[in-house]
Amino acid sequence: MTSTTRFSRLTAIWTFFGLVLLTVNLRAAITGVSPLLGDLREGLNLSGVEVSVLTTLPVLCLGVFAALAPPLARRFGTETAITGALVLITAGILLRIVPVRPALFAGTVLAGAGIAMGNVLTPAVIKRVFPRRLGALTGMAMMLMAGSGALAAALAVPLNDTGGWRLALAVWAVPSLLAALAWAPLTRMTARTAERPPHRARTSGGGSLLRVPLAWYVTLFMGLASLMFYVLMSWLPEIMRAQGYAPATAGMMVSVMMIIGIPLGLVVPMAAARMRDQRPLVLAVAVTMVAGLxxxxxxxxxxxLWxxxxxxxxxxxxxLAFTxxxxxxxxxxxxxxxxxxAQxxxxxxxGVGPLAVGVLHTATGGWNVPLALLLALLVxxxxxxxxxxxxxxVHAEAADPEPLTVSASPAVSVPADVPAPSR
Known part of the structure; x- marks a missing residue:
């Protein structure tokens, strides 16, 4: 084994652990806020409008700042961009504990910007470093996102009872700082490898993805799937309380809904990567969502049950959309x-979903019309x-999608310009 091969293997191993730490930090700073809204409202004298903005702002940040990730990765390198994203998450979390309203909103924007960039660059890193483990590594990332999000929601109230809402928010700066420290050496390690990072991969010659219908299909599918999740995460407790459930029980229902998604985050990407056609999975998800709503x-x-x-x-x-x-x-x-x-x-x-559903509920005085709207959006x-x-x-150089060639391997085929992992 040559020194270059050994170094490539070390880089892959370090990148794997870096991905673990990165994905752990891509949900907790968002999901840990909703259970604390009452305490934040009282502690900072937030108005109803400000509370609504606070619930919508993180999702909007995920969309607005996602567009910055590819150009930053091309300019500075993917590993450097990820390190910077984790620094933003840490800074945003710490800023939110300053007991003034502008700090809460500014910190939410910073953390949302970092999470947005991490979301975008995760699939690119997986596809470059682990192209033959795409399903498994994407599944791992989804499982860790769901698990950390559920854990943050579950621990928010106990931490608040122990040390107040500042402790409940600040605790998530620890894993994000550790992740930033883990990714920092990768900015130098990858520069020494023979493999060129993805931001220098072949991208010239062609069409904008905005002209590719398939790119729009993925974007809109991801957007509508995300809308359903964030609407339910924001309003399910209120929906269940309106049906007579106790506040603690209604809050627990959100945690249960998120916990159920943890194993699915691993299983669904692995299943999708082994299938030539993922349309049966789309139909299964749709039927299940129709039944629940x-x-x-x-x-x-x-x-x-629902x-x-x-x-x-x-x-x-x-x-499924992420895969x-x-x-x-x-x-x-x-x-x-x-x-x-897509992001x-x-x-x-x-991000429009929770706000629109809240406005519709206020206008109608009930939840059946907002739930019917969600059913209509399933179409x-x-x-x-x-x-x-x-x-x-999709090829970067093509204006239209091209047929996919699938190898005999259970995983998806790897295009010729994607390097195989070191052995």
Whole structure:
């Protein structure tokens, strides 16, 4: 084994642990806030409008700042961009504990910007360093995101009871700082390898992804799937409280819904990567979501049943959409661009959801109309999901998607310009 091979293997191992630490920090700073809204409202004298903005702002940040990730990765390197993203998350979390309202909102924007860049660059790193383990590594990332998000939501109230809302928010600066320290050496390690980073991969010569229908299908499917999740995460406790459930029970239902998604975050990407055509998965997710939302309207007294069903649906939809970013990309650079486009448009669309549902609830005085709206939005989600799940992929140089060639391996085929992992 040559020294270059040994160094490449060390870089891959270090990148794997870096991915673990990165993905642990891509949900907790968001999901740990919702259970504390009452205490934040009282402690900082927030108005109802400010509380609504606080619930919508993180999702909008995920969309607005996602577009910055690909150009920053091309300019400074993917590993440097990820390190900077983790520094932003840490700074944002710490800024939020300053007991003034502007700091809370500014810190939320900084943390949201860092999370947005981490979301975009994760599939590009997986596709470059681990192209033959795409399903497994994407599944691991989804599982860790869901697990850390559920853990942050579950620990928020106990930490608040122990040391107040500042402790409950500040504790998540520790893992984000550790992750930044872990990624910093990778900025130098990758510079020494013979493999060139994805931001220098071949991207010239062609069409904008905005002209590629398949890129739009993935974007809209991800956006609508994310909208469903964030609406339920924001409003499910209020929906269940309106049905007579105790506040503690209603809050627990959100945690259960998120916990159900943890194993699905691992299983769904692995299953999707082994399938030539992912349309059966889209249909399965759609049927499950229809059952859950319809059940809340028709038989809300069976709340725990529908929460379980919705956990299966939301826990499968986003991992499937996230996996399609890599499955429909011909190269790591395209994966980064696709991820930036899909998450910019998708999260901006998703960010409108909680606010629109809240306004609709206020206007109608109930939850059946907002839930019916979500059912109606499932129609375009299914259509775009089926179009995105067809076996094809996007080239940076092509104006249209090209047919996907699948090898005999259970994993998706690897294009010629994607290097195989070191052995």
């Amino acid at each position: 319809g059940g809340l309207i028709v038989a809300p007294q069976a709340g725990w 929460v379980t069903v919705l956990g299966l649906a939301t826990g499968s939809a986003f991992p 399609l970013l890599s499955l429909r990309s011909a190269t790591p650079s395209v994966a980064a661009r696709m991820s930036g486009m 910019t448009g998708g999260y901006v669309l998703a 375009p989600e299914i259509v775009f999901g089926l179009l995105a799940a067809r076996p094809s992929f």
